[in-house]
Every structure is written in C-alpha cells, then in structure tokens.
Amino acid sequence: MAEGDVFARLRLIRTAQIGPVGYRQLIARFGSAAKALDALPELVQRSGGRRFIAAPAAIIEAEIERVARLGARHLFVDDEGYPGLLAELDNAPPVITLRGDSALLQRRSVAMVGARNASAAGCRMAQTIAQGLGQNAIVVVSGLARGIDAAAHRGALATGTIGVIAGGIDIVYPPEHAELQERTAGEGLLIAEMPPGTEPRARHFPYRNRIIAGLSAGTVVVEAVPKSGSLITARLAGEAGREVMAIPGSPLDPRSRGCNQLIREGATLVQDASEIAELIAPLDHRVQPAPMASPQFDFVSDAGDAERRAVHELLGPNFASVDDLVRMSGLPTAQVQMVLLEYELAGRLERGAGARVRLTG
Template identity: 65%
Template sequence: MEDAFDRLRLIRSANVGPVGFVQLLARFGSAGAAIAALPDLARRGGGRAPRLADAGAIEAELRRVEALGAQLLFLGSPDYPALLAQIDNPPPVLSYRGRRALMEARVVAMVGARNASASACRFARGLAAELGREGFAVVSGLARGIDTAAHAGSIEDGTIGIVAGGIDIHYPPENRDLQEAIAAQGLLIAEQPPGTEPRARHFPFRNRIIAGLALGTVVLEAAPRSGSLITARLAGEAGREVMAIPGSPLDPRSRGCNQLIRDGAILVQSAADIAEQLGPIDARAVRAPSQPFAPQPIDTEDGTRQRVQDLLSHDFVSVDELVRQSGEPPGAVQTVLLELELAGRLERGAGGRVRLA
C-alpha cells in the first residue's frame, strides 16, 4: 500500500483509535491529509493537538517488523480478512507471521478458562483436532488453559494465535515454544507494535480480533465475567454464532457456559455440531464486503456540536441513540464524536457505544 508509512503514523498517533482512523480516511481521502487535519479537529473538540507519532519511531517499527520476518496488513488492502473488516472497530493495521491464507479459511474461535480442568483441556484439544479434519482453522488467544489446548489440537491442520502485545513478545512465557510453532506452521497475529508488553487494556482488543476473524465462537469452561464471555459477547454483537459446551452446575468454571446457553447460545458437544451450525452461513459470510461502513463525516456548526455534547455523560450510550435524540445527521454526529476523541475527551466502547472520558 503506497501510503503505508502515513497510515501507520496515523494509527500510532495519540487519540486516534480504530473507528477514528476509518472516519479520518473517509473524510480526508488519505492518511497524510488526515494527519495534517488533526490539530484543527482536536481544537474543535476542545482539546490540544494530539501528539503525532514520531516519524523516526515509525521507520524503526517498519525495520523491526521486517527483521522479525513479519509483514504488515492494512485495513482496506485486498488481502485484509473480510470477516474482520465487518466489525465495528476493525484493526487499522495488523502484523503477522506465517500462513496469511488462514485468514480466509473457515475459522472457528475457541476460548475458555485459563485455570481449566484437565478434562476440559483434553476435550478442547480433541475438539480442535476434529475441527481441523472438518476443514476449519481454529483461532484463539494463546492464553493458558483452553486456548493453549485449542492451539495444540489444531496446529497440524491450521491454527491462528492472536497475541495481546507485540508479535515478538511471548506471553505467557511458558507458551514461547507454542507461539513460535504457530508462527512457523500456522498464523500469528498482533495489533500492537513490536516490543509492546501486554497490559490489561490490550486483552479486550485482542478478543475482538478473535471474535471478528471467526464465523462463530465456542466457549469451554468460563467463569461469569471472564474474558471468554467478553469474546462471546463481541461475537454476538458482530452477528456471529455463539456456541458453548455445557458443564456441571457444581463447577464454577462451567457457570459462564451454562449462562450463555440459558441466554440463547447454541449448545454444542462435537465438531459435527459446530460444522452443522456454521455450514449454512459460511458462503454468505466469507463473501461479505471487505470494507467497513462509516457515515461520511461532515462539517458541523457550534449548535450541532453543543447539542451532541450535551447528550453525552460518563455512561456508555450508542451512537444511534445520539443520532435519534439530537436529530442531527449521522455524519454530523460522527464528526463531533471524532473531534472529541482526538481532543482526548471521548472513550469508545464495544458495540458502537461512546462516553465522556
């Protein structure tokens, strides 16, 4: 991609998130023009100009990616995975090592407890192997427990590991060999720059990639309020199938899965069950458009800006609700939100929701 340097600099600049990145490109046509417009947009949002990523740092990142044997993949590229591009906040850039073609395979996400039982890990390993024989690739997050078992079971036929930090950071440390094996035999993906140590805030971003790449997500052993249930929720919000393996009501690690089933997730017990659920939607989903939809941002007046700001609070609200209550065009509302975000005054959450920072 010709403007790869500018695109990477744009997303690495302060207060520019995945949604803002898409809207900036939609409005200004190129990353270079968007970078030039950032100071004025932030001023309109009531803040100082965001700190631009240092050009030297971007050059160093590009060199580091190459030295690691990795490649960058930008949103909008023909090779960008179609399913991932459909979510509300697709990653503007990914670094990857391994078999890029796995991004276009029929993919199933498998997630679950880090402190999983031995029997659940054995079941996950066997289920992942069966899914491989059914023609599916398995994506997971390289965490302890169920994730590790899922990768181990699917590495022969196709496994995708999503790391929360940089692509060169091994986390957890004991999965170093597994992570390198995935890069060599399967596909390893990271959104953060090389050298980034994973922090708590990075894991929900990782989870959205896991859910976004897959036709459906299977949960095995998950406590209530666990990261696995976040991944399941993100999958549901993206219109993907949510499936769960039932467990004993006496085991706290099964309560999350049982709750998912009670709330409408599909009960599955084998790879054949999963294939049956995903088969009818496979062709339709994989042929989906590869570009995310974003209302065209438009210039706004002070009155419009104030009306939208007055509707915001420190509680999350959907952008659709702001459009309804403000009576303003979607593009105008998106412009105000973008300005506030660039000014450091807005936080975006899952499902297209926003709140004051």
C-alpha cells in the first residue's frame, strides 16, 4: 500500500463519527479513502450534522511515526494477511496495530478468558489447558488481564499466544503485567485497535473483547461471575457463529456461576485441550485469510430527500435491523445504507450488534 494511501486510510479511520461499518461503506462508495475524505463535508451536511472536521494530519503523522519507532505496524481490514475469521465480523476493526509475530494470525486459535480474581485452581487449569492447546498447534488468544488471562498467556508463550489490549500498543495495563506484555510481544503477538498513547477506559474493553472472540474459532471461559466481561466475550463469540465452551465449577463458588450459566444456556462443557481441539476442527477451513478479506458491502448509492424521509420514519430510539429497514421501506439496500451512513456521520445514529441501528438525535 502506498504511503499516501496509508495516511488517508488512517485519517479516515481516526475521524470522529466514522465507525468500522461506515469506514468500509465509504471505501465501497468512493473507491479510496482520499476521495471519501473529500466527500464527507457534503455527506454530513445532508443529514443536518455540524461542520465536518477530519482527524488532524499532524496527529496521523505522529501515529505513523510512533508505530514505526515501536517496531510495530498497521494492518488494515482489506490488507492481505488480515485474519480471515476477524474479517467476518460486520464491525471488524478497520485497522489493528501489531507488534510481534504476525504469522500467528494465520494459525487456528482459541480464546481463553475468565475471572480477574481467579482461584489458584482456576489459574492452574487455564495454564494447563493453554499448554495442551499449544501441543495441538493451536494459538491461545486472551486479553492480558489479571487472573485467567495471564495464566493462559503464560501457558502458551512457548507455543504461540496473542494478547489483545484495550489501550494503545505502547500502553501497559495492568501495570504489573509489564513483563508479561513485553514477552507476549517478543515471543508471540500483541494487538491494539486504539491509537498509540491511548489509556484504556471502560468503554474500550467491549471493543477489545470483540477482537478476542473474532480472532478465534472458539472461546473457552474458565471462571466468571455473572454479568462479567468474560461472558460478554462468550456472547460475542456465539453471535459470530463460533464455538462457546466453558469449564464447569462448584455452584458454591461465585466464580463458577458464569460458566455454569453458559453451560445451562447451551455452551459446550469441556475439561481439557483435546476436547477443545476436536470442537473447533470444523472451523479450520475458515482460518486462512484471503487477499482483500474485508466483508463485502453492497455498493452504497446516493439517496434523495424522499428516501431519507422513508428511512427516517422507520428509525427510532430502539434498535432495528437494517434488513427490516430495507424490507419495510421498499428501497434498495444501497440507498438505505447511504441514508444510515449520512446519519452516522452526522452523529445521529448508533450501530449495535447484529447489523442493528437506532437514532440518537
């Protein structure tokens, strides 16, 4: 990719109000990031948005320089080598920053997540299973958090592990995992979606969790309390059509309730690495990436006032599926997409999981 194209794509991605879906629709509509940036002021104005301001060029130049200085690199969603399973997500990150062995992205992988305040037995179980997965040539993906995540990474360092962090590629969190994060980058692979220098915030962790689930053929939950981030990762894995697995535990331990709940709701009970390897085998053919692996969107075409009114009447504060909007409006998918894109750029639309949208203003 030419240097100018990298700059334009990164500037488009880092511009406020442009999310993963909008980014790819803009590329599909205008053919390049540079042309999309030129068209954005008019698109924002159409839906009553305020004056459009692209991400400052100096910030993008500083990011490119910082990433290079760290020995990292950007990988865009339509680059050859972008992981095929992750690209299947409708909200796959348009760009990820990599530091380490990117060849691990071409191998089959399993996510392992669980409680931060994990028990000693749970950590031992996670590390043992991670070692077993490595012996089956399976990469272990986790979030470098305390407890189960850390144990899983340590168990897989010798055979292949990927750490996905919520902040920038140069930010260590939690602080006591500085050595583990550095080893993961040196012996495995470290991935960040946020720009360098970004401190992790609560809102960043669900985005990180979707990458953990999206990279992996399946997700294993070792210990988790109800309503935890680990269960969110498991839910995202299920929504993406991946295998969801859980280690059962004592009903007397609150840290087992999340896993037992998952099993009750249909997750597969697993006890060792061989069972996990057997369960994810049917997904092996989907691991390898293809050139331009980004999910394909219908061509996004212009919409007039009548089309905008038709879509607007169907939108509200509750989420509605894009398919329903197309069916009920009677409009071509491409025109509905364009109206939704205009609203998103104007800061008036929120996109939810499962291609669902709602008005926010």
